[in-house]
Amino acid sequence: MFGLWKNSHHDQENDQVQRELKVNELKTAIGPLSGRSLQYCTDACYKRYLEARNWNVDKSKKMLEETLNWRSTYKPEEIQWHEVAMEGETGKVYRANFRDRHGRTVLILRPGMQNTKSLDNQMRHLVYLIENAILNLPEGQEQMSWLIDFTGWSISNSVPIKSARDTVNILQNHYPERLGIAFLYNPPRIFEAFWKIVKYFLEAKTFQKVKFVYPKNNDSVELMRSYFDEENLPSEFGGKAMLNYDHEEFTRQMSQDDVKSAALWGFEKKLQHAGNGYSGAEVAPAPVGLAPLAG
Template sequence: MFRLWSSSHHQDNDPLQHEVKINELKAAIGPLSGRSLQFCTDACFRRYLEARNWNVDKAKKMLEETLNWRSTYKPEEICWREVANEGETGKVYRASFRDRSGRTVLILRPGMQNTVSIDNQMRHLVYLIENAVFNLPEGQEQMAWLIDFTGWTLSTTVPVKSARDTINILQNHYPERLAVAFLYNPPRIFEAFWKIVKYFLDNKTFHKVKFVYPKNKDSVELMKQYFDEKNLPTEFGGHAILNYDHEEFSKLMTQDDVRSAAFWGRDDKLPHYGNGHSGAEVAPEPVCLAPVAS
């Protein structure tokens, strides 16, 4: 579940040629309206072309499949109140800090799994990915993932089929959204799961996934290239002590839901969230930024 989006080396680094390809893809997709029009920005067209090595036909197929998926799954309509129970333990959350490039950071702690419904778990993850994208700074298209394996066992992981289905959704419908994913200190038993799951992943994304072990100096130094130690939680070898407060995080997500509803043209009447639960570690008060379309 951890190597989720496509990456690519451009076949042609000529910016003018890229513009030609973007315009070709726009023409191939045809007229759009409503939320599809909002979704399909020039940056969106670029990501899908990059994910398919600037092949217009392949990018068109991929983007059309995403538009169909979004029209039925409606990820932009998922509200925090619908998935809040999934977040009670802080198993996935948007961190209050960014990486050195200003990217939004999602922290995942699979050992904190607290529910059994795969569908609800997926909606929770999709919600937070949409939220992370929504909070990207202007000009930034990608996010970073930090995955903490504390408490992870084979009994707390998702079934292989569910992992494959999750990867398919994320890899196919959020291309070029992942900059890097650090898997921090995974236990040896994770290797068995990884050997199976990695075959479902796009080969072009493989190098975005970095295994970090505290006793491996090179892997630790690589992680420091992406993150300032003063911001990095102690669970990832940094110096920050961050406590996840579910009630406070819920308030932040509810505020973002109001902004998201306005951006997407929803007329949601979102209630004040006030029934949170204390949990584990994270994000007090992420900075609210202007929305950036996917």
């Protein structure tokens, strides 16, 4: 028994060494970085891109370079809440005030609460909240959880296939290994037709993280409760908490997080908080030594 443990322990150490070598190899392949690209590419970031591409350095390099190009043009860290607040009025996507049992930030998605038509704005809103979920991760935690509530969802108000594909592409290509688990709670039977199309966009790693939960299926309910404390979980997901999205309160939270994000990324940004008295507040650059956002 001791010999087996010893060999297992040795294998783990060997794997760790091999992974560190791969990280260094990827760093060398990417080459010198500066500015926000340098800040984005932490060791944790390199590991996530390698993990997403099964530790193939060439494939990881291609993936990371595409993300760095996307971030340099899309500038997700610069999106401010006031720019996307209208998208959030119904609470169709928001960061929950609780974490899962692993300490991960939780995003609640309610596709039945869709309130706008612009796919570009909807995507910016989602990207903002993904960035915000990452901003609020505890130290040492890299992933978030998604809870998807299908109350009020129907084919007539469902997101277009293009929007679903764009969401999947952004999550998989530019936020690899950020999704820990996604629970789709009690989707209606008609959703199956929609899902048959969407699942073709999912890579195997992402597909395995998507779990369907049905209230009458004890196994799926137990799986969900292994990730969430019943006291925190809203009743819409079979828990005991009340789901009460307050747009004004959420706006105050996001306004504060915009200040944190601006400081974290080390750039001055005028934060315009519509309707809450904060207008044009200057944000100072990040103090020296502030921990960078883990890519």
